[in-house]
Amino acid sequence: MDLYDRVADLPLSIGSVDLQRHEMDTSADFTRVSTVVELHGGEDGADAPAVGRGEDVTYEADDQERLLDAHAAGDLDWDLTGEYTLDSFSAALDELDLFPEPPAQETFRHYRRWAVESAALDLALRQADTHFAAALDRSYDPVEFVVSTRLDTGDEPSADRVEAWLDVDPSLAFKLDPTPEWSDALLADLAATDSVRILDFKAFYEGTDVDVTPGPDFYRRVAEAFPDAVLEDAKLTGETRDALAGTEGRLSWDYPITGVESVRELPIEPEWLNIKPSRFGTVESLLDTVEHCLDEGITMYGGGQYELDVGRQHLHAVASTFYPDSPNDTAPRAYNVPEPHADVPASPLDPPESPAGLGW
16 A cells, blocks of 8 residues: 555544744744644544644745734635545645745745645544554654754854754764855864764755855865765756766755655656655655655655744654654754754654654
């Protein structure tokens, strides 16, 4: 049985919808706003109906505020109450525009769709008195994670934040976002820590604060400084292909991955992929892509998007089920605060003793 088939027919009863705003200053020098979608169960006679929750990680705060304002004013045109299966609920969402006004970026449509679909999956699993891994005939295992932190938020890029976190926990590993401004001395300092597992070139972003221009010299310097690290989201051109020759087995993709077809359209057959559920939009697309990776022997690892609430739990649930031993960029929220501190959990994270729904 396909993975999605194991959950597609789960009964789903929705009685009401609520939205909750969350905000936090982050280590990347911006204020993160997210919205948690709550789907309250419509079970007849239940003293405390189940609640399914999902998190909208749309990055533009204005898009989040317009959604929350429409909900508060009673103008949100989301008629989601009723009786469904998970699959029929997803089909119903195909006919619904989840944005009161067009989003700043079209990619945000997948993010909000995932918030609603993950809330529905969470609710359906809870109403069936089961959890994500069990429904897929799998189990939860401890989740390894790496810490994602930016080094370019000050006057000059430095290894200070990595070293500060290593002072807290010398066993930590990292996912970093190099830029062409990184000097050879900085690359050497970081390599000497032997803690960098993933380097994200971010070549596919356009019109954002994290855009990085690809270049052969930049790619070559980074690849040579970290001969064992995964190299994520490099843009392959004639020049950059030559610069990255011999690294094909550690190239990975994140931003372009939105479903199985996007994997098949990559310039090479990948051996690594960053799986961010929100990029897929639907439960079906996520599970179909995970299944494709399992069939093709592609190593998966999880990626985060500064989730502030239940969204980070959902990343852990998926990673725990399918790729717990990978360098998952899903460190707990405590690692996203502006300054490193000691009150943080260590890797790996233990699964919950009594899991329910998509919670972890």
